[in-house]
Amino acid sequence: MFKPQQVIVVLGLGAGQSTGAAVAVALVARGVETVNKLAEELKAAGGDASPFPAATYSAKDIQEVWASIRTKYPSPNYIINAAVFNAAHGVWKPFLDVTPEDIRTSLEVNVEAAFAFSREAILTFKENDVLEPKGKRGTLIFTGATASIRGNVVTSAFAAGKHGLRALSQSLAKEFGKQNIHVRSV
Secondary structure (H helix, E strand, C coil), X not given: CCCXXXXXXXXXXXXXXXXXXXXXXXXXXXXXXXXXXXXXXXXHCCCCCEEEECCCCCHHHHHHHHHHHHHHCXXXXXXXXXXXXXXXXXXXXCHHHCCHHHHHHHHHHHHHHHHHHHHHHHHHHHCCCCECCCCECEEEEECCCHHHCCCCCCCHHHHHHHHHHHHHHXXXXXXXXXXXXXXXXX
């Protein structure tokens, strides 16, 4: 029986180490050098990794990247059944030093980009059959931070974005869990 190769999409590699580098096949990042370097390192170690650099984490750029990923990994030979949103924009300033631009950028990366990424991941998962033995069509994971649970001194802008990300993941888990799509914030 033919079994398609499973594909994991990871958005947000940071400097190309730790969480974003731990699991990868379709790598998405704003840093062209970072995403290309990590893909080459994974290939050299025997992995099957492809870089998908994005100019920004805007909805348009994320949609274009997902289109490229779907083209690179077409069904039925591949099944994109896992996606990890690991992007973040941190602002660590006392509240009275936080600027409107700080808030805007934090929300754009931590919330708006997560919405765009989630939409593309879920649309992709909805095309998948239910995979046995776990009975899932796909898994969407958001990496969080302590700030997603509670704010602290100098984290007002960052916590607002991470709280929004956590609320998004909870809402999506309730809405799409019924459709065999697992959503989790870790």
